[in-house]
Amino acid sequence: MLEVPAAQKLILDYISKQGCGGQKQSVAYREAGGYIVAEDTVAKDDLPPFDASIKDGYAVIAADGAGKRHVVGERSAGSPGKGCSPLKAGHCYRINTGAPIPQGADSVVQVEDTELLKGEKGEEVEINILKAPKIGQDIRVKGIDIRKGSTILSEGNLIGPPELGLLASVGVTNVTVYKKPVIHLLSTGNELEEPEAHVLKPGCIRDSNRSVISSILSENGFPCVDRGICRDDPDLLLASLSSNLACCDVIISTGSVSMGDKDYLKEILVADLGATIHFGRVNMKPGKPTTFATTKDHKLIFCLPGNPVSAMVTCHLFVLPALKAFVRSAHPFPSVIKARLPSTMTLDPERPEYHRVSLQQDLTGDHLIAYSTGHQLSSKLLSCKACNGFAILLKGTDKKPKLEKDSLVDVFLTKYLY
Numbered sequence: 001m002l003e004v005p006a007a008q009k010l011i012l013d014y015i016s017k018q019g020c021g022g023q024k025q026s027v028a029y030r031e032a033g034g035y036i037v038a039e040d041t042v043a044k045d046d047l048p049p050f051d052a053s054i055k056d057g058y059a060v061i062a063a064d065g066a067g068k069r070h071v072v073g074e075r076s077a078g079s080p081g082k083g084c085s086p087l088k089a090g091h092c093y094r095i096n097t098g099a100p101i102p103q104g105a106d107s108v109v110q111v112e113d114t115e116l117l118k119g120e121k122g123e124e125v126e127i128n129i130l131k132a133p134k135i136g137q138d139i140r141v142k143g144i145d146i147r148k149g150s151t152i153l154s155e156g157n158l159i160g161p162p163e164l165g166l167l168a169s170v171g172v173t174n175v176t177v178y179k180k181p182v183i184h185l186l187s188t189g190n191e192l193e194e195p196e197a198h199v200l201k202p203g204c205i206r207d208s209n210r211s212v213i214s215s216i217l218s219e220n221g222f223p224c225v226d227r228g229i230c231r232d233d234p235d236l237l238l239a240s241l242s243s244n245l246a247c248c249d250v251i252i253s254t255g256s257v258s259m260g261d262k263d264y265l266k267e268i269l270v271a272d273l274g275a276t277i278h279f280g281r282v283n284m285k286p287g288k289p290t291t292f293a294t295t296k297d298h299k300l301i302f303c304l305p306g307n308p309v310s311a312m313v314t315c316h317l318f319v320l321p322a323l324k325a326f327v328r329s330a331h332p333f334p335s336v337i338k339a340r341l342p343s344t345m346t347l348d349p350e351r352p353e354y355h356r357v358s359l360q361q362d363l364t365g366d367h368l369i370a371y372s373t374g375h376q377l378s379s380k381l382l383s384c385k386a387c388n389g390f391a392i393l394l395k396g397t398d399k400k401p402k403l404e405k406d407s408l409v410d411v412f413l414t415k416y417l418y
């Protein structure tokens, strides 16, 4: 039975050795959120494209020093404003934040450092500058934020909100990214019904795994195709797997991988589809029966355990890193941080455990506090509610059956902390 890090390494090694993924495509920048940049992207224009005022105030000639100025025009953002002659000594323009600096001006004085001396018909005529201005004061020079031709996004960058804003601000409306895998998701089990089932048939339960997994994937920028529920019937399973494999890069299934007499998946994968099973058991709780297989044409197949918590945990630990490696993310694994236990925690005597925790700030201490989400039964999805990480706990031994209060543990982050 493989340990979790060895299983993770095996998956990523396979993806990199067999060259799974890594194909490039051009996408409209409005659709590019969640993609990984495949080619360095350069700015088409300077930002700002002209010298601009940082303050609402007056554009002046610094050498004129403090004292009186005649107001000869105005400049507002996005419009030419009034007056267009180059600024002369003793004159100034009224200017707004973001407006172009008029020709001849070399400094901006914020309105708070001036006083109005004379106005006529609602127009300013003369002002007094209270403090001698410095050259360049409150001017955002052309290209200071981004230089035309400079690299704004590099290969490997994840496109999120600021990256989209960068593309927008320099007019790059198409970007080359790594293609996302086509992912097909299915549940297996005779007992499963759709969540909409009003009254459950005897012995049946509602399918929650597809909802959880498709949501984890989409939260991480990977849409998937929902292929519904497949019954525990070898012919149906084979037909479903074959038709899915014909048009996807990755299959994620849940259920049917343990030791039951209806757990047909592994057998079908090997005997009927000629797939290779790289591992079929992992030394972890939950998630022991997690199975990773590949076809001859290098499609990835993740058969996750049916138990809802096991499916969720293994999706985070194995599927997401694989999908991120497929799109050449520089960071396929989420961060692991140290957190403090607020109370004693009993260790599982059989397997290393990925214990669901809710990380919370401790205003007095130097670490986050990892509160257990309660009973850790593999079926109990309530133990995943408000969980933002998994505490990685070693198997308990006679010598060390539990961790003491205040112990520091490694926590695998599954969500950003707000």
Ligand SMILES: Nc1nc2c(c(=O)[nH]1)N[C@H]1C(S)=C(S)[C@@H](COP(=O)(O)OP(=O)(O)OC[C@H]3O[C@@H](n4cnc5c(N)ncnc54)[C@H](O)[C@@H]3O)O[C@H]1N2
Binding pocket: 187, 188, 189, 191, 192, 205, 206, 207, 208, 209, 210, 254, 255, 256, 257, 258, 259, 260, 263, 286, 287, 288, 289, 304, 305, 306, 307, 308, 310, 378, 379
């Ligand atoms: N003899 C053994 N039995 C089991 C072992 C073992 O080592 N030896 N391992 C156990 C562990 S650990 C797990 S985890 C489960 C996983 O089994 P399967 O992957 O074959 O999953 P199923 O048997 O189909 O389902 C398990 C459980 O989860 C419920 N389920 C399944 N699919 C869904 C779904 N889409 N939504 C909600 N709930 C689902 C299902 O009804 C079962 O209760 O095997 C143990 N057995």
Ligand code: MOO
Binding pocket: 284, 285, 286, 287, 288, 289, 305, 307, 310, 378, 379
């Ligand atoms: O491995 Mo199972 O996921 O413990 O219930």
